[in-house]
Amino acid sequence: MSLKIALFGITRDIVGTSVIELPAPAPATVGELLAEMRRQYPALGELRSCAVAVNNEYANADQPLHTVDEIALIPPVAGG
Amino acid sequence: MTPTLSITDQPIDIxxxxxxxxxxxxxxxxxxxxTVRNQSGGRPVRRLHYESYDSMALTQLGHVVAQAxxxxxxxxxxxxxxRKGTLELGDVAVVVAVATPHRAESFAACQFIIDTxxxxxxxxxxxxxxDGTEWVAAHP
Incomplete structure (x- = not known):
């Protein structure tokens, strides 16, 4: 199973692309995904926060991930 | 009672x-x-660039309004x-409007929606x- 992760704002700047594909074996949960992304891109760990969205909703660390899911990293938001 | 929610790269029609x-x-x-202000923490700001994850932003905005x-x-x-995209000083970045029978709830609901x-x-x-750019609130 591979995963595609959408990147926005400063996470796109850090990773250098707006979509990154993690080849199989990809992380199985949100928590594993965050750990893997921070391992590959240590600057992600310096952010005030970094959430993961699955299908347009904020996801908990134990949520499982599937190839069909729309997954995104969500750095600190600053609308308004 | 269907809320009007949108994210646009065009000037907002108040x-x-x-x-x-x-x-x-x-x-x-x-x-x-x-609106876009000319300084942030004492540092002069020339303009703002807003980026949106539109589908999630509209989903979450729907949740905020449902809570209200x-x-x-x-x-x-x-x-x-x-608004999203590049905004100049004075441009309107966001408009929240609410209608209620009486005024007290209108202030409270409007503030709740923009704060959330x-x-x-x-x-x-x-x-x-x-001398450069910075993502707001990204770092501690």
Whole structure:
């Protein structure tokens, strides 16, 4: 199973692309995904926060991930 | 009672947002208009660049408005329009408009929606200074 992760704002700047594909074996949960992304891109760990969205909703660390899911990293938001 | 929610790369039509919440059942229309300021923490700002994850932003905005309807059952109509892209000083970045029977709830609901929007809606802001740019709130 591979995963595609959408990147926005400063996470796109850090990773250098707006979509990154993690080849199989990809992380199985949100928590594993965050750990893997921070391992590959240590600057992600310096952010005030970094959430993961699955299908347009904020996801908990134990949520499982599937190839069909729309997954995104969500750095600190600053609308308004 | 269907809220008007949108994210646009075009200038926001404030009058249209206010018109969207007009209803004969409301005696109060309250609005918040967020504009681009010329400084941030004392540092001169030249312009702002907003980026949006549109589908999630609209989903989360829908949740925020649903929470407002739960908290203020008398809430009639709601409109939220957020701009994205490059904004110059003085440009309108966001408009929140609510209509309620009486004024007290209109202030409270409007403030709740803009405050909660800033916490959960997936929009990011990059400030442009004379000597570079920075993503707002990204680092501790």
């Amino acid at each position: 009058a249209a947002a206010l018109a969207a919440v007009q209803t004969d059942a409301a005696g109060a229309v309250n609005s918040f208009i967020g 309807y739960d908290k203020w059952p008398m809430l009639q109509e709601v409109a939220v329009v957020h 929007l800033k916490q959960v809606v997936t929009i990011w802001k990059r400030e442009e200074y004379e």
